[in-house]
Amino acid sequence: MAQTITQKIFAKAANRKFVDPGQSVWLNVDVLLTHDVCGPPTFDIFKQEFGPKAKVWDPSKVVVLPDHYIFTANEHAHRNIDLLRQFAAEQGLPNYYDVGTDRYRGVCHVALAEEGFNLPGTVLFGTDSHTCTSGAFGMFGSGIGNTDAAFILGTGKLWEKVPDSMKFTFEGQMPEYLTAKDLILQILGDITTDGATYRAMEFDGEAVYSLPIDERMTLCNMAIEAGGMNGIIAADSVTEAFVKARTSKPYEIFHSDPDAQYHSMYRYNVEQMEPVVAQPHSPDNRATVRSVAGTPITKSYIGSCTGGKLTDFRLAAKILKGKQVSVTTNIVPATVLVASQLETEMYDGQSLRQIFEDAGCSIALPSCAACLGGPSDTVGRSVDNDVVVSTTNRNFPGRMGSKFAGVYLASPLTAAASAVTGKLTDPRDFL
Amino acid sequence: MDTIIQGKAYVLGKNIDTDQIIPAEHLVYSLSDPEEVKMYGKYALSGVPIEQAGLPEGGIPFVEEGYYSSPYSIIIAGPNFGCGSSREHAPFALKVAGARAIIAESYARIFYRNCVDGGFVIPFETAQPLNKSILTGDELSLDMENNTLTNLTQNVTYQLRPLGDVVNIVQAGGIFEYARKNDLMATTEA
Numbered sequence: 001m002a003q004t005i006t007q008k009i010f011a012k013a014a015n016r017k018f019v020d021p022g023q024s025v026w027l028n029v030d031v032l033l034t035h036d037v038c039g040p041p042t043f044d045i046f047k048q049e050f051g052p053k054a055k056v057w058d059p060s061k062v063v064v065l066p067d068h069y070i071f072t073a074n075e076h077a078h079r080n081i082d083l084l085r086q087f088a089a090e091q092g093l094p095n096y097y098d099v100g101t102d103r104y105r106g107v108c109h110v111a112l113a114e115e116g117f118n119l120p121g122t123v124l125f126g127t128d129s130h131t132c133t134s135g136a137f138g139m140f141g142s143g144i145g146n147t148d149a150a151f152i153l154g155t156g157k158l159w160e161k162v163p164d165s166m167k168f169t170f171e172g173q174m175p176e177y178l179t180a181k182d183l184i185l186q187i188l189g190d191i192t193t194d195g196a197t198y199r200a201m202e203f204d205g206e207a208v209y210s211l212p213i214d215e216r217m218t219l220c221n222m223a224i225e226a227g228g229m230n231g232i233i234a235a236d237s238v239t240e241a242f243v244k245a246r247t248s249k250p251y252e253i254f255h256s257d258p259d260a261q262y263h264s265m266y267r268y269n270v271e272q273m274e275p276v277v278a279q280p281h282s283p284d285n286r287a288t289v290r291s292v293a294g295t296p297i298t299k300s301y302i303g304s305c306t307g308g309k310l311t312d313f314r315l316a317a318k319i320l321k322g323k324q325v326s327v328t329t330n331i332v333p334a335t336v337l338v339a340s341q342l343e344t345e346m347y348d349g350q351s352l353r354q355i356f357e358d359a360g361c362s363i364a365l366p367s368c369a370a371c372l373g374g375p376s377d378t379v380g381r382s383v384d385n386d387v388v389v390s391t392t393n394r395n396f397p398g399r400m401g402s403k404f405a406g407v408y409l410a411s412p413l414t415a416a417a418s419a420v421t422g423k424l425t426d427p428r429d430f431l
Numbered sequence: 432m433d434t435i436i437q438g439k440a441y442v443l444g445k446n447i448d449t450d451q452i453i454p455a456e457h458l459v460y461s462l463s464d465p466e467e468v469k470m471y472g473k474y475a476l477s478g479v480p481i482e483q484a485g486l487p488e489g490g491i492p493f494v495e496e497g498y499y500s501s502p503y504s505i506i507i508a509g510p511n512f513g514c515g516s517s518r519e520h521a522p523f524a525l526k527v528a529g530a531r532a533i534i535a536e537s538y539a540r541i542f543y544r545n546c547v548d549g550g551f552v553i554p555f556e557t558a559q560p561l562n563k564s565i566l567t568g569d570e571l572s573l574d575m576e577n578n579t580l581t582n583l584t585q586n587v588t589y590q591l592r593p594l595g596d597v598v599n600i601v602q603a604g605g606i607f608e609y610a611r612k613n614d615l616m617a618t619t620e621a
Contacts, residue, residue: 024596038518041462049607069459076459129517129541145519145545146462151606155616193446194511198540227514227539282446372516373455396448396515398478399455 002257004165005234006200009140009254013123021164021261029061031117032152033126035108036066038145040083042127045150056091057156063095063117064088065108070099070367074375106335106366109133109305113217114337116247120235121254125152130305130393132223136216137243138235138253143224163229164263165200165256166191170207172271177428179315180215181307181391181411183207184222185276186268189286197227199263202256207270208233213242214311221306222393225283275414275427277389280406281397289414289426299388300325300419301380301400302412303332303364304371307391310341312412313356317347319416319430320359326422329361330380332369339366361419373401382407389418436531436553436573438504440582441493442486442562443479447508448515449542451478453524455516462520468527471520472499475528485567494528501528505571507562508535512554513542522551532573534580534591536560547597550605555580556592 001018003011011018014025034042047054056062064084069077081099088096095117097105105111109130112118120138124131127149134141144158152158168187188195201223208216216233223231235243235253243251277292279285302308302316313331333339342353342363356363362379370380371392381401382388388400388407395407410418413427420430457474460467476484476493485491494501506525512535513521522545525533532553533546546554555573561580565571569584573591581588594601603609610616 037458041519044463068455074459076461079461080459127517127519129515131517143517143541145517145522145541145549147519147549147606148544151548151610193514194537194539197511197537224541227511229540373450375456375459394448394450394515396446396450397480399448399450403478403480 002259002261004200004202004256004260004262005138005232005254006140006163006165006202006230009121009123010162012121019162021162023162024159025162026157026159027123029125029152029156029158030122031061031063031124032149033063033065033108033112033124033128033131034149035068035128036080036084037068038127038149039064040080042146042149042153043083043087045146046153049150050154054154056153059091059093060095062093062153063112064093065097065105065111066099067107068368068372069374071365071379072375072377074377077375104336107305107308107368109217109221110309110334110338113213114246114335116243116249119243119249119251120239121252125149125158129224130221132228132231133217133221133305135220135223135230135232136213137239138233140230140232142230161198163198163200165202166196167202167204167262167265169205169265169267170270171205171267172207172269174207174210174270177275177413177431178270178273179411179413180211180218182273182276184219185278185286185409186273187266188222188225188278188284189276190266191226192284193225193282194227196223198229201226201228201231203231203233209236212311213238214309217309218306222283225393275411277414277424278395278409280395280408283394283409289424292424293426295424297327297387297389297418297423299327299382299386300329300415301370301388301390301392302415303330303334303369304392305334306393307412308332308334308338310338310345312391313342313352314345314347316412316416317352317355319413319420319427321348321350321355323359323420325360325419327419329419330364331356331361332364332380333366335366370400373399389415389424391415434574434576436505436575438531438571439502440565440567440569440571441501441503441506442565442567443506443508444483444486444562445509446511446514447479449513449518449521450515452476452513452521453518454478458518458520462523469499471524472527475501475524486562487566491567501530504529504531505573506530506533507565508533509560509562510536512538514539517541519545519549522546522549526551534561547600548606550608553601555594557589558592559589561589
């Protein structure tokens with residue numbers, strides 16, 4: 001019986017030969033991810049339900065990466081970190097990445113990849129909606145709430161309905177002015193913010209397989225912005241090389257059968273696509289950058305799990321080299337590793353960090369920072385009627401701070417080009 | 432579980448995301464300390480732009496300044512309610528503020544699961560866009576046995592979609608209660 005890659009992973013995790021879309025199954029979970037916002041309440045529920053002395057089902061499978069509210073004076077945010085620390089110690093969790101130590105990593109979805117937790121064919125649940133990012137590794141990754149996470153902590157299992165799959169095929173050779181962010185914003189404009197609710201979004205095609213892992217992660221990251229349960233790209237030699245460089249754990253590669261059934265299929269030719277943005281206040285409010293070019297902005301923000309990876313900064317540096325930004329421009333590396341790569345990675349004879357500093361950007365410490373607003377002292381948070389061009393993934397009202405601000409979601413190329421001119425600018429003007 | 436929920440309507444539009452339900456800056460309070468929990472009530476739905484809060488006129492906060500709970504217990508909304516982040520603080524905040532049920536055209540998956548598995552608020556679906564006919568402040572009666580919603584102010588009754596598979600979890604009061612009743616905790620531990 002023909003199955004999609006998502007069905008095959010579900011079948012394996014449910015110890016079945018095959019599963020049908022719509023069927024509810026109990027999945028064995030390979031990794032549970034949590035962070036500083038949802039970790040403490042998850043641990044509370046776990047203790048309440050399984051008893052104060054209960055032990056998690058498998059300490060090696062619980063990954064705790066504080067990243068959301070790290071560099072703030074907010075006392076409650078600090079308390080959350082203390083609670084993570086306490087639980088990790090009590091339970092003997094080997095995969096706790098404490099703030100203020102050399103184990104600190106930064107944004108969870110990017111750190112999971114760096115640390116070798118993303119393995120083809122496995123099942124990852126995380127208390128963060130962008131857990132779907134990990135689908136870039138040919139695995140199932142999906143966001144859940146605290147109660148479901150607490151259930152997994154105690155049992156290692158969770159029920160899920162097998163999703164229908166939607167397939168998005170990108171043909172052609174990626175032009176230099178186009179990025180994964182443009183591809184996913186294009187899709188969002190086409191299917192809207194609930195166009196994939198309760199479904200898997202599968203990406204393939206020559207253009208997708210030409211992308212580095214960072215870019216594939218961006219594509220899968222925003223599946224949730226269409227309501228998708230997961231985004232997924234079958235593993236290839238690029239994936240395997242990335243994984244093998246970080247872990248020796250075993251994994252299994254699945255592919256969709258050629259005759260698998262899809263809810264719907266979309267085809268794009270990247271050579272005919274243009275840079276796009278999502279206008280305020282919804283990720284599906286798409287416009288070509290050309291059509292909104294000239295709109296004045298007050299801030300540019302390059303960071304987050306979807307826009308703060310090495311590839312994003314390589315792209316931004318291409319535009320910012322030898323230029324000056326004309327609005328406040330925040331560079332927020334997703335992880336400590338990415339931050340160090342800004343020093344070592346060279347473009348045209350200069351380090352990325354030097355390029356950004358010379359251009360007048362502010363470089364922040366690695367974390368989620370203002371992607372989601374956060375406490376009032378958070379770096380890069382929008383205030384008043386700010387108009388922000390941002391490489392983050394969500395622009396609902398108030399998301400980056402102020403309810404009165406407007407956020408344009410864009411590729412790092414567009415965010416960098418716009419930072420230079422102070423208005424929305426098509427990156428082709430600089431390339 | 433009560434079979435009838437009666438209360439005032441609070442009407443919203445489409446794509447009410449979890450940042451609007453409880454803005455990120457408020458996620459730092461404890462979800463178990465009774466004093467801090469009140470803050471989730473205070474800030475429930477505080478991220479909704481004011482002109483879209485309490486339709487059709489708007490300008491009505493869900494929770495008045497200086498209060499910790501809402502006079503409205505049934506939320507009426509358009510499609511894709513609860514989209515965005517996975518924060519369980521969102522259905523929790525609605526519950527703390529006094530909301531007991533939501534009636535929307537559709538829901539985002541994680542929010543829907545959180546409502547049901549955490550036993551916070553009951554998420555009903557309706558095929559009709561009820562947020563166009565029900566006004567904020569209308570007195571409503573929700574009949575859980577017959578899946579109907581009566582607008583007592585306007586004297587109209589609407590049919591809602593049955594809760595389907597999740598009705599057992601809703602009736603149990605959440606996934607843990609359900610799992611215990613059905614010996615699933617034991618099974619899953621095996």
